[in-house]
Amino acid sequence: MTTTDETLTQYVVLIYEHQTPNWPDDMPPEVMAANETFDDWIAEQGGRVVAGVGLQASDTATAVRNGVVTDGPFIETKEALAGLYVLEARDLDHALAIARMTPVADGGVEVRPLLGLQLGEPG
Amino acid sequence: MTDVERAVADAHRGEWAAVLAATVRVTRDLDTAEEAVQDAYVRALQAWRRDGVPARPGAWLTTVARRTALNLLRRRRTFEAKLPLLLGPEETGPGATATDGDGGAAIPDDRLRLVFTCCHPALAPEAQVALTLRLVCGVATRDIARAFLVAEPTMAARLTRAKKKIAAARIPYVVPPAAELPARVDAALTVVHLLYSTGHTAPAGDDLVRRELCERALDLAQVLRRLLPDHPEVAGLHALLLVHEARRRTRTDTAGRLVRLEDQDRSAWDRDLIAEADGMVVTALRAGPPGRFTLQAAIASLHAQAPTYESTDWAQILALYDELGRVWSSPVVALNRAVAVAMVHGPEAALPEVERLEGGGRLAGYHYLPATKADLLHRVGRDADAADAYRAALALCDNAAEREYLAERARSVDPAG
Numbered sequence: 001m002t003t004t005d006e007t008l009t010q011y012v013v014l015i016y017e018h019q020t021p022n023w024p025d026d027m028p029p030e031v032m033a034a035n036e037t038f039d040d041w042i043a044e045q046g047g048r049v050v051a052g053v054g055l056q057a058s059d060t061a062t063a064v065r066n067g068v069v070t071d072g073p074f075i076e077t078k079e080a081l082a083g084l085y086v087l088e089a090r091d092l093d094h095a096l097a098i099a100r101m102t103p104v105a106d107g108g109v110e111v112r113p114l115l116g117l118q119l120g121e122p123g
Numbered sequence: 124m125t126d127v128e129r130a131v132a133d134a135h136r137g138e139w140a141a142v143l144a145a146t147v148r149v150t151r152d153l154d155t156a157e158e159a160v161q162d163a164y165v166r167a168l169q170a171w172r173r174d175g176v177p178a179r180p181g182a183w184l185t186t187v188a189r190r191t192a193l194n195l196l197r198r199r200r201t202f203e204a205k206l207p208l209l210l211g212p213e214e215t216g217p218g219a220t221a222t223d224g225d226g227g228a229a230i231p232d233d234r235l236r237l238v239f240t241c242c243h244p245a246l247a248p249e250a251q252v253a254l255t256l257r258l259v260c261g262v263a264t265r266d267i268a269r270a271f272l273v274a275e276p277t278m279a280a281r282l283t284r285a286k287k288k289i290a291a292a293r294i295p296y297v298v299p300p301a302a303e304l305p306a307r308v309d310a311a312l313t314v315v316h317l318l319y320s321t322g323h324t325a326p327a328g329d330d331l332v333r334r335e336l337c338e339r340a341l342d343l344a345q346v347l348r349r350l351l352p353d354h355p356e357v358a359g360l361h362a363l364l365l366v367h368e369a370r371r372r373t374r375t376d377t378a379g380r381l382v383r384l385e386d387q388d389r390s391a392w393d394r395d396l397i398a399e400a401d402g403m404v405v406t407a408l409r410a411g412p413p414g415r416f417t418l419q420a421a422i423a424s425l426h427a428q429a430p431t432y433e434s435t436d437w438a439q440i441l442a443l444y445d446e447l448g449r450v451w452s453s454p455v456v457a458l459n460r461a462v463a464v465a466m467v468h469g470p471e472a473a474l475p476e477v478e479r480l481e482g483g484g485r486l487a488g489y490h491y492l493p494a495t496k497a498d499l500l501h502r503v504g505r506d507a508d509a510a511d512a513y514r515a516a517l518a519l520c521d522n523a524a525e526r527e528y529l530a531e532r533a534r535s536v537d538p539a540g
Contacts, residue, residue: 011291091292092292092293092295111292
């Protein structure tokens with residue numbers, strides 16, 4: 001694990017959204033706008049975003065289970081995984097204080113400690 | 124029990140949390156600290172037999188536990204280096220060792236940190252309760268398992284999983300900042316209240332273990348009150364538990380059967396405890412808009428001071444339930460409020476409220492709902508319906524004393540049924 005600061009712990013914030021048929025096109029503009037400034041806000045709180053990932057709608061997903069390919073996400077849920085970011089924070093309370101401000105349209109987040117992170121070389 | 128055994132038992136009950144909290148300062152992880160403290164108590168029994176009980180048992184235990192912890196850490200250094208640390212380095216610096224001079228007596232904050240870590244909302248409620256018993260009260264895993272009617276390996280796994288989450292997710296070992304404190308204090312009080320309720324009205328289980336839960340909950344409430352003197356809800360909870368204690372012996376008869384509040388021998392209630400609790404309630408009520416524990420304590424206190432069930436100040440109790448419903452809306456509160464409605468406005472007025480709760484479905488499986496409905500039906504003269512409702516309650520209830528009571532009620536309202 002490569003933390004910039006030894007007193008910080010890395011978490012993954014998983015973003016779950018109740019996805020509408022035209023997701024992500026009909027994601028509300030205010031949520032999009034809030035996402036633009038969110039990293040800066042996190043930095044002001046003493047945290048840091050190491051990496052961020054946004055996902056296409058869950059109906060574009062393909063699952064492979066025991067070698068069998070099926071249409072759709074691995075687990076069907078009312079709220080689908082819509083994105084995630086790797087966050088460095090002091091402790092769980094700090095991480096939760098930041099994660100709870102994550103811009104979401106209609107859903108919520110899950111915070112989990114990170115086991116490992118490997119980023120590919122820029123190609 | 125010998126004098127030495129008693130001294131160790133006293134130190135266990137009185138000093139465990141402080142010794143553990145002081146040891147965590149050295150180990151910076153809960154698991155190692157717990158092991159070291161456990162070991163210190165075992166050594167105390169031998170050493171105190173040989174050398175006599177030290178003047179300050181807590182300081183002796185802390186010194187030994189810290190030395191053991193350092194040895195454990197030295198052995199595990201390579202392993203330990205890979206684990207996230209519970210305390211930041213700044214917290215184990217010179218400020219933290221200032222307590223060493225007087226033999227390592229922990230400052231009060233240390234015990235609070237321990238309580239807030241164990242009662243962190245990121246842990247499952249049953250894990251919070253188990254961790255508090257193990258880490259704050261020092262109750263053995265075996266005894267916690269017995270109190271909650273689960274197998275010892277199940278409880279051990281629950282504790283291990285919770286401690287693993289504390290370390291992996293880095294749940295902080297801190298007293299929360301002022302903005303979060305009220306919610307976190309409420310979470311801690313909920314755990315203490317749950318401990319007491321489990322002991323007081325356990326669905327099953329042996330009496331001795333349940334009694335210990337009540338005593339631990341009372342100890343915790345007292346400690347929290349000392350550590351958080353500016354939080355009226357802490358006093359509210361403590362008062363609530365004291366009123367329950369004052370009436371405890373009259374809750375069941377000599378055969379262990381449940382006795383209803385209206386049938387309890389009020390002359391046997393502990394008047395000193397009731398007066399002490401009432402003083403605390405009055406102070407807590409003056410401190411501002413009351414929280415749920417203060418309101419529940421105020422209701423319990425009014426009951427405890429009434430000369431008879433009928434002459435209870437039911438109008439005041441109803442007003443307190445209205446306020447309680449505003450700050451802490453729950454169907455159980457609404458059900459208790461219905462009982463007060465029946466006393467103030469008659470059972471006819473209360474029945475529709477109970478039926479509405481029944482329709483709401485959130486109390487399905489809660490045997491006090493049909494039991495309360497049965498009482499009301501009996502009072503409006505619908506005895507056959509009342510007997511059915513008592514039998515519905517009986518089908519939902521696991522506690523032997525309460526089952527016997529419900530069966531007896533069903534027979535007495537409808538002998539033909």
